[in-house]
Amino acid sequence: MHIITISREFGSGGRELGKRLADQLGYVYYDREIIAAIAQRSHMDTDYVENAIERPIWQAPSPTFRHSFATPSLFQSEQLNLLMEQRKVLEEIAEKGEDCVIVGRNADVVLSEYGPLSLFVCANMEAKIKRCRERAAADEQLTDKQMTQKINSIDKNRAKVREMITGSKWGDRAAYDLIINTSGWNLKELTPAVADFAQRWFARK
Amino acid sequence: MHIITISREFGSGGRELGKRLADQLGYVYYDREIIAAIAQRSHMDTDYVENAIERPIWQAPSPTFRHSFATPSLFQSEQLNLLMEQRKVLEEIAEKGEDCVIVGRNADVVLSEYGPLSLFVCANMEAKIKRCRERAAADEQLTDKQMTQKINSIDKNRAKVREMITGSKWGDRAAYDLIINTSGWNLKELTPAVADFAQRWFARK
Numbered sequence: 001m002h003i004i005t006i007s008r009e010f011g012s013g014g015r016e017l018g019k020r021l022a023d024q025l026g027y028v029y030y031d032r033e034i035i036a037a038i039a040q041r042s043h044m045d046t047d048y049v050e051n052a053i054e055r056p057i058w059q060a061p062s063p064t065f066r067h068s069f070a071t072p073s074l075f076q077s078e079q080l081n082l083l084m085e086q087r088k089v090l091e092e093i094a095e096k097g098e099d100c101v102i103v104g105r106n107a108d109v110v111l112s113e114y115g116p117l118s119l120f121v122c123a124n125m126e127a128k129i130k131r132c133r134e135r136a137a138a139d140e141q142l143t144d145k146q147m148t149q150k151i152n153s154i155d156k157n158r159a160k161v162r163e164m165i166t167g168s169k170w171g172d173r174a175a176y177d178l179i180i181n182t183s184g185w186n187l188k189e190l191t192p193a194v195a196d197f198a199q200r201w202f203a204r205k
Numbered sequence: 206m207h208i209i210t211i212s213r214e215f216g217s218g219g220r221e222l223g224k225r226l227a228d229q230l231g232y233v234y235y236d237r238e239i240i241a242a243i244a245q246r247s248h249m250d251t252d253y254v255e256n257a258i259e260r261p262i263w264q265a266p267s268p269t270f271r272h273s274f275a276t277p278s279l280f281q282s283e284q285l286n287l288l289m290e291q292r293k294v295l296e297e298i299a300e301k302g303e304d305c306v307i308v309g310r311n312a313d314v315v316l317s318e319y320g321p322l323s324l325f326v327c328a329n330m331e332a333k334i335k336r337c338r339e340r341a342a343a344d345e346q347l348t349d350k351q352m353t354q355k356i357n358s359i360d361k362n363r364a365k366v367r368e369m370i371t372g373s374k375w376g377d378r379a380a381y382d383l384i385i386n387t388s389g390w391n392l393k394e395l396t397p398a399v400a401d402f403a404q405r406w407f408a409r410k
Contacts, residue, residue: 124379173325173386174327174386176384177386177388178383178385179378179381179383180383181378181379181381181383183382184409185409193406196402197398201390201398204389204394
């Protein structure tokens with residue numbers, strides 16, 4: 001069984017690369033399916049789960065909870081439960097034994113014992129802004145400065161959640177097998193380059 | 206003309222990978238040749254030049270010079286001259302128009318206008334210690350702790366020199382096209398994977 005995990009900067013094209021890699025290699029693709037599975041098991045709304053699970057743990061939505069350090073607030077324990085559920089969903093995916101690509105969810109750390117090929121996808125800010133504008137109409141209204149702030153804020157949150165649940169530093173070269181900068185690449189052309197690399201990686205002796 | 210630049214953590218196998226890449230792709234390989242060229246032009250000893258050029262600029266060898274902030278010390282201006290000579294040597298290499306692999310010397314930044322494929326090579330500490338012991342008999346005498354200190358100290362120096370002369374952060378994903386973690390790879394098997402990636406990179410539209 002081969003597992004490819006993808007962490008990525010917002011707007012870098014990591015998700016699209018993951019989807020294309022799965023298509024090219026004939027692997028199963030997991031992304032929002034994971035959140036949907038957690039939502040179903042927890043009898044919650046998918047968007048709500050996504051939001052709750054990606055919130056840095058000290059960011060309780062109500063100020064009432066902010067000073068309760070001794071015991072986790074209701075929101076914190078909800079998040080912890082969702083994160084435990086997420087771990088279970090990821091482990092069940094791995095136990096199926098299918099070749100797969102998993103985007104996000106810190107799957108590289110949760111499933112480290114399965115020896116995944118762990119990719120990190122990044123790009124320069126100009127390329128990320130361009131990609132965001134192309135894929136979301138709402139982003140077209142934002143200035144470059146606002147887009148930069150939005151992208152940095154989403155990535156900062158991803159970094160915090162990763163450190164919180166894994167102790168591993170998001171985007172740090174030590175934590176990944178390959179870091180790919182997509183700036184200047186057409187993802188359609190990049191995909192076979194990464195697919196070849198992945199196949200050689202899994203064939204290593 | 207295709208230029209591949211390689212920055213690397215000490216002990217990661219970046220130099221060997223560079224040599225193998227050049228062999229496989231039929232590119233010219235530059236590494237210590239650059240230092241030798243600077244030494245020849247400056248009428249200095251190669252080892253002396255290497256040492257002088259890699260010294261963080263504020264580390265004057267004699268305490269006499271440490272407090273002269275206003276004007277560069279003799280050692281500082283010597284280093285600046287050598288760095289300017291290094292820039293010239295790198296530019297002359299690029300102007301030859303040959304396909305080449307250049308290891309070290311922050312060539313990715315100096316030659317950025319030539320659009321090099323900029324690689325960074327890293328590995329986990331265990332793999333780096335193992336590689337160092339295999340290639341240098343002297344390192345066999347050191348404990349793991351001493352080896353870790355040695356490796357970290359060399360890399361810290363490389364990071365300082367890079368920041369000093371380029372303003373770009375050493376080993377930071379934003380500065381490279383591809384960051385390759387060699388842990389668990391046999392470099393002989395890794396080479397064709399990187400060579401394929403490089404060929405696709407240069408063929409991008």
